Structures are given as structure tokens and as C-alpha cells.
Amino acid sequence: MYATGQTKSLQQLTTALLDKVKKEKISPKDDIAGLREALRFHEYRYYILNDPLIADFEYDQLYKSLEKIEAQHPELLTSDSPTMRVAKGLTKEFPPAPHLVPMLSLENSYNEQDLIDWDRKARELAKANQIEYCVEPKFDGASISLIYENDLLARGATRGNGVTGDEITINIKQIRSVPLSVKLSEYGLQQIEIRGEVLLNKANFKKYNDQLVEQNLPPLANPRNAAAGSLRIKDPKEVSRRNLEAFLYHISHYATLPGAPVHKLLETHSGSLELLWELGFRSPVKEKQIFKGIEAVIKYCHEFEEKRDDLPYEIDGMVIKVNQLELQDQLGMTTHHPRWAIAYKFAARQATSKLKAIEFQVGRTGSITPVAKIEPVPIGGVTVGSISLFNEEVIREKDLMIGDTVLVERAGDVIPYIVKSLPEVRTGKEQAIVFPTKCPVCHDKLVKTPDEAVWRCVNISCEAQVLLRMIHFTSKDAMDIRGLGEAIIQKFYDLGFLKDIPGIYELPYDKIRSLEGFGEKSMTNLQAAITASKEQPLHRLIYALGIRYVGETTAKTLAHAVKHLLDFAQFSLEDLKNLEDVGPKVAGSIYQFFHNPDNIHMLQQLEALGLKLKNDKKDLVADGNLTGQTFLFTGTLPTLKRNEAEALVEANGGKLLGSVSSKLNYLVAGEEAGSKLEKAKKITSIKIINEAEFLSLVNR
Ligand code: IVH
Numbered sequence: 001m002y003a004t005g006q007t008k009s010l011q012q013l014t015t016a017l018l019d020k021v022k023k024e025k026i027s028p029k030d031d032i033a034g035l036r037e038a039l040r041f042h043e044y045r046y047y048i049l050n051d052p053l054i055a056d057f058e059y060d061q062l063y064k065s066l067e068k069i070e071a072q073h074p075e076l077l078t079s080d081s082p083t084m085r086v087a088k089g090l091t092k093e094f095p096p097a098p099h100l101v102p103m104l105s106l107e108n109s110y111n112e113q114d115l116i117d118w119d120r121k122a123r124e125l126a127k128a129n130q131i132e133y134c135v136e137p138k139f140d141g142a143s144i145s146l147i148y149e150n151d152l153l154a155r156g157a158t159r160g161n162g163v164t165g166d167e168i169t170i171n172i173k174q175i176r177s178v179p180l181s182v183k184l185s186e187y188g189l190q191q192i193e194i195r196g197e198v199l200l201n202k203a204n205f206k207k208y209n210d211q212l213v214e215q216n217l218p219p220l221a222n223p224r225n226a227a228a229g230s231l232r233i234k235d236p237k238e239v240s241r242r243n244l245e246a247f248l249y250h251i252s253h254y255a256t257l258p259g260a261p262v263h264k265l266l267e268t269h270s271g272s273l274e275l276l277w278e279l280g281f282r283s284p285v286k287e288k289q290i291f292k293g294i295e296a297v298i299k300y301c302h303e304f305e306e307k308r309d310d311l312p313y314e315i316d317g318m319v320i321k322v323n324q325l326e327l328q329d330q331l332g333m334t335t336h337h338p339r340w341a342i343a344y345k346f347a348a349r350q351a352t353s354k355l356k357a358i359e360f361q362v363g364r365t366g367s368i369t370p371v372a373k374i375e376p377v378p379i380g381g382v383t384v385g386s387i388s389l390f391n392e393e394v395i396r397e398k399d400l401m402i403g404d405t406v407l408v409e410r411a412g413d414v415i416p417y418i419v420k421s422l423p424e425v426r427t428g429k430e431q432a433i434v435f436p437t438k439c440p441v442c443h444d445k446l447v448k449t450p451d452e453a454v455w456r457c458v459n460i461s462c463e464a465q466v467l468l469r470m471i472h473f474t475s476k477d478a479m480d481i482r483g484l485g486e487a488i489i490q491k492f493y494d495l496g497f498l499k500d501i502p503g504i505y506e507l508p509y510d511k512i513r514s515l516e517g518f519g520e521k522s523m524t525n526l527q528a529a530i531t532a533s534k535e536q537p538l539h540r541l542i543y544a545l546g547i548r549y550v551g552e553t554t555a556k557t558l559a560h561a562v563k564h565l566l567d568f569a570q571f572s573l574e575d576l577k578n579l580e581d582v583g584p585k586v587a588g589s590i591y592q593f594f595h596n597p598d599n600i601h602m603l604q605q606l607e608a609l610g611l612k613l614k615n616d617k618k619d620l621v622a623d624g625n626l627t628g629q630t631f632l633f634t635g636t637l638p639t640l641k642r643n644e645a646e647a648l649v650e651a652n653g654g655k656l657l658g659s660v661s662s663k664l665n666y667l668v669a670g671e672e673a674g675s676k677l678e679k680a681k682k683i684t685s686i687k688i689i690n691e692a693e694f695l696s697l698v699n700r
């Protein structure tokens with residue numbers, strides 16, 4: 001889409017703009033077009049080519065600079081400005097969106113013979129000896145339809161029933177690889193309707209699922225469901241956070257500008273993929289290949305299947321399309337499928353098996369997870385025998401009984417899951433699954449709160465939990481104590497050498513030395529690893545404590561908020577909720593943890609054993625323009641990120657407060673400031689200022 005010469009001049013433009021930003025010499029009127037052009041170019045490099053030319057923070061500088069100009073000069077706003085992806089507020093409903101051309105599905109084929117038969121029929125109909133085919137991946141996501149008119153994105157829709165979908169333009173705009181404007185006019189086009197697939201790549205899918213699991217929620221089954229679900233979220237900001245991607249692979253309709261000829265690229269399917277690419281869409285131009293005859297097509301399908309697991313996103317097959325569009329028209333369609341295309345589906349990553357038993361496992365936080373034990377079956381090269389069911393509701397929802405035949409799916413490297421049971425083939429000998437009322441390990445009574453889906457063992461001395469807490473404490477991302485893994489912890493526990501977390505720092509080395517398999521070398525290494533762990537920064541220790549809902553990110557926020565870990569014992573629920581990204585649920589869990597005397601005792605023991613509970617940085621109270629003043633931030637600031645602003649306060653001797661109270665001197669309010677602002681307005685001693693005013697205090 002960008003010629004080499006253009007790339008060069010856009011890069012020069014970028015450098016010049018960055019320089020102006022730095023020197024605060026950006027001119028709203030003269031630079032706004034350049035900023036937009038540069039941002040679009042870098043979005044293209046990043047999201048389409050996967051080959052960025054500038055650092056993220058440089059992009060952010062340009063973006064913020066554009067945002068600032070647009071805020072000050074609303075008259076200069078355009079609907080396709082790179083800033084216009086971000087929508088504020090919530091979507092109420094998705095209105096119906098009739099497709100210009102119905103979205104048909106493809107006929108499926110599963111083996112070589114299916115393809116050979118399909119090719120023969122097509123040749124008969126076309127009265128041709130050989131047909132030219134274009135072959136490309138079948139993306140496993142959620143299908144969408146986009147309409148562009150007069151060079152602008154006019155509408156985005158889901159497939160719906162194929163005739164009418166839901167209008168989801170706002171959500172589509174959150175997908176960075178979907179351009180907001182394209183130069184249709186340069187190709188003689190006034191309008192196009194295009195089809196594509198929205199997906200969540202494997203890495204982002206995993207990240208998202210890890211977050212769900214961290215919150216004790218059942219993870220999503222596969223990236224396809226995740227993509228489809230994401231498109232229907234009513235909060236566009238959340239959609240944006242999911243990092244969706246889109247491949248566009250089909251022009252279903254176009255209208256030319258008055259008098260303009262049909263562009264040459266629109267004579268073939270591969271040409272239309274190239275046209276889409278030139279316009280700035282992510283179309284499968286690199287993945288597609290053209291072949292004459294079905295034999296070569298089959299070979300390419302097999303080759304691609306081999307590469308399946310190496311791709312960053314999921315595909316579930318290949319799509320074979322007749323390349324000449326005129327021939328496509330001639331072949332037409334059946335009631336359900338076009339005759340000019342077929343899907344070749346890869347070997348299923350599904351299999352049926354028998355549900356033999358349910359095991360109930362106790363987690364680190366006492367949650368009871370039912371795990372299905374199935375007759376082991378190979379799925380996509382891995383033998384699956386155990387499948388987590390997450391909670392009781394899942395068992396009910398899927399109507400599972402012991403002895404049932406179940407359909408199991410394993411998408412890529414995703415954890416396997418039970419799609420459904422097959423009640424049709426029940427024999428009558430199946431047994432209902434009885435959820436235990438007592439902990440399978442310590443036999444204490446299980447409890448379930450109304451706001452949760454899981455049953456829990458609340459006995460914090462429950463052996464299962466004690467062991468898992470220690471295993472988590474020593475794990476790589478926590479205190480990283482190598483040599484003290486799961487098996488050794490279990491062994492030391494069974495031998496009575498280790499009973500709780502502080503015990504890790506008081507291991508009876510004399511006794512361990514006499515154990516078989518514990519040479520002097522491994523002892524020294526273990527001792528060294530344990531000693532070294534005492535120096536881990538506070539956020540690691542917080543994460544290692546395994547407080548419910550406190551993952552690595554929240555742990556960092558917490559570490560930043562106090563001078564000493566035990567300060568949290570003095571925090572109110574409200575104080576906790578005022579921390580960045582700490583919602584009521586997380587705050588409740590942290591509050592409980594620091595109001596449990598056993599936990600406080602454990603932390604005191606750890607400190608006495610030499611672990612660092614102090615936040616070193618907090619001690620260095622700087623002297624500066626903000627000394628003696630207290631600050632709190634709310635809402636989104638125009639240029640500073642929250643943590644940058646907070647760092648400025650501390651670096652200049654100011655103090656950050658967690659909530660609005662009479663102790664507060666300044667509330668720095670940004671856009672979409674909420675309850676804190678309202679509260680502060682009621683306390684007359686608090687000065688409410690904006691970012692610019694804050695910065696002038698800092699630089700006074
Ligand atoms: S072509 C009329 N090409 O697979 C033909 N579809 O049932 C339009 N899909 O609903 C579809 N990758 O969501 C086509 N490269 C590709 C595709 C693809 C994925 C999806 C699409 C469609 C389903 C087939």
C-alpha cells in the first residue's frame with residue numbers, strides 16, 4: 001500500500017513531528033493532517049505488516065499530540081481520524097444490519113476424494129478441462145461484513161442469520177487492523193461490501209484466559225468463541241482491550257463511481273485479495289496461492305496443515321475458490337453454498353469419549369474444582385484423559401452424568417474442554433454426579449457464597465491448600481526458589497520438615513542432609529536459592545502470598561501503594577478500591593487477607609526471618625515543589641499516564657492519598673472523573689485542578 005518512496009517520506013515526516021512535539025512546536029492547523037497521516041502509516045506498519053518502524057512510546061506521543069489538538073479544536077475533527085476508534089460510554093443495543101449480499105456458508109470437505117469430486121462437478125458445469133483455483137487459509141474466528149462508502153468505513157456487522165446481521169460498527173472500529181478510511185476512489189469504486197474473519201490470536205487468547213482463571217472464572221473454550229463473544233460486548237473500551245484482529249478475504253459487492261471502469265484486479269479472486277491489500281486491509285495475500293488443477297490444490301492443503309500449529313492464529317482448514325470471478329458467476333450457488341468455493345477441513349480436534357469419573361480437587365484458595373476423568377483419547381496429537389470442569393454449574397449446564405459419552409475438543413494448544421454430553425446414546429446405567437458437601441482432603445464443610453460459582457473449603461490449614469500455597473510461593477514468577485518444587489515440598493511436608501511458608505526459611509538442613517538423593521551440592525544450591533529469595537522485591541512477595549484475585553499486575557500496584565506491607569492492615573475497603581485497577585471484588589479479598597491475624601502473624605515471622613516487607617523506593621521521600629502536599633488522581637489525564645503522574649508527585653516530595661478526605665490537598669481530575677470528583681467538590685479545602693495546573697505546580 002505504501003511505496004518505498006512514501007515509506008521514506010513518511011518516516012521523515014514522523015521524525016520531524018516527534019521533534020516538534022518535543023519542542024512543543026506542533027501547530028494545530030499545519031500539523032494535524034501530518035499527524036494523522038503519520039499515525040495511519042504506523043498503525044499499518046504495526047497491525048497489518050507486523051513490522052513497526054517506531055517505538056510504541058513514540059507512537060503514543062504523536063497520538064496524544066493529535067488528541068490534544070482535537071480537544072482544543074473540535075472543528076478540526078474528522079470521522080476517520082486515528083483517534084476516532086475510541087468510543088466513550090456503553091452501547092445500548094445492536095440494530096439489525098441487512099447484508100447487501102447474503103452471507104452464505106461454505107460446503108465442507110474432509111478428504112482428497114471430496115475435493116476431487118467437487119472439482120469434477122465444477123469442471124462439468126463450466127465445461128472446462130481445468131480450472132484455476134485460489135487457495136487460502138480458513139480462519140477460525142467470527143465472520144464479519146464491512147461496508148465502505150466514499151472512502152469511509154460506513155458499517156460493520158456480524159453474520160447473523162446470513163441475511164441480516166447485527167450492526168457492530170463501534171466494536172469493529174476497536175480492531176486496529178480495520179482501516180477507518182481507504183482510498184476506494186483511486187480504484188474507481190464508490191462502495192464495497194467485504195467479508196472477513198475477526199480473531200483473537202493465540203497469544204492474546206492465552207493472556208485473556210489466564211486473567212479469567214486468575215479470577216476463578218472458567219476460561220473461554222477457544223479463540224473462535226472468544227472472538228465472537230468479544231464482538232458483542234456492549235463496552236467498546238473492553239472490546240479494544242481484547243486486541244482483536246481481522247482478516248478480510250472476500251469482496252461480496254462493489255459499485256463503481258459514475259463513469260469509472262471496473263478495475264482490472266476485480267477480474268479474479270486473487271486480484272481482489274491484492275486490491276484489498278493495496279487498500280490497506282489485512283487480506284491473505286501472502287498465504288494465498290493459485291493453482292491449475294485439483295492435485296496441486298490438495299498438496300498445498302496438506303502442506304499448510306503441517307504448519308497449522310506454527311501460525312500465530314487458529315485456522316481450521318483451507319478454502320478453495322474458483323479464481324476467475326466470471327466463472328464464479330457462471331457456477332452460481334445452491335440454496336446454501338456457492339458452487340465456486342469449498343472448505344477443506346483439517347483433521348478434527350474433537351473426539352468422543354466416555355466420562356468415567358469426576359475427581360474433586362482443592363485449589364490454593366480452597367476452591368473445589370471438578371475434574372472429568374475420561375477414557376483417554378488422542379486429539380490433535382495429544383492424549384487427553386483429564387478435563388477441568390471449573391464448577392458445579394458447568395456440570396449442570398452440560399448435563400453430564402458418569403458413564404456418558406462426551407464430545408471433547410482441543411483447539412490448538414488450548415486446554416481441552418467438554419463440548420457437550422450425548423444424552424441420545426445413554427443406556428440407563430449412567431449415574432448422576434453428586435457434588436461433595438465436605439472437603440475431599442480435610443473433610444471440613446464446604447461453603448458457597450451467593451456471588452460465586454465455586455464451592456470452597458474455608459479451612460486455611462487444609463493440607464491441600466497449605467501445600468499449594470507453598471508451591472505457589474516458591475514458583476518462578478513468585479519468589480523463584482529453584483530446587484524447591486512441588487515434589488520436594490510434598491516430601492518435606494510428609495516428613496514433617498516443612499509445615500508452612502515461614503518454614504521454608506527454617507528448613508532442618510541437618511535432617512535433610514541425611515535423606516537419600518540430597519547431596520552436598522543440591523543442599524548448597526537449595527540453601528542459596530532460599531537465601532537469595534529474601535531479596536525479591538516487594539511486589540514478588542505480594543504475588544507469592546497467593547491472595548485471591550491478586551495477580552502480578554495487582555501485586556505491583558499494591559507494592560507501590562505502601563511503605564511497608566503491613567500498612568495494608570490499616571487500609572479501609574474504600575482505600576483499597578481507590579487503587580488503580582482494584583475493583584470491589586479484589587479489594588474485598590485484599591481486605592480479608594490483611595485482617596486475618598494468622599496472615600499478619602505469618603508476615604511478621606517472614607520479616608523476622610529477613611524478608612523485605614519494606615518498599616525501598618517509598619523511603620526516599622524527595623524534597624521538591626510538592627513537599628508537604630497530598631495528591632489524588634481521578635479520570636483520564638490528557639497526556640500523562642496515571643503511574644507517570646504519581647511518580648511525578650513522589651519525585652517532587654508530594655504524597656499520594658488513596659481516597660478523598662479532608663487530608664487531601666489536591667485532586668487532579670481528568671476526563672470522565674467520577675465519584676471522587678463529586679466527593680471532593682463537597683470538601684471545600686480540596687483544590688480541584690487539571691493536568692496543566694498540576695504540571696505547573698510541579699515545575700513552579
Ligand atoms: S469465503 C461466500 N474464505 O468460513 C463465501 N470464508 O462456512 C464466503 N471463513 O462463513 C466465505 N476463512 O466465516 C471464506 N478464507 C476464507 C475464510 C472463510 C474463514 C469462514 C467464513 C464462512 C465460513 C464458511
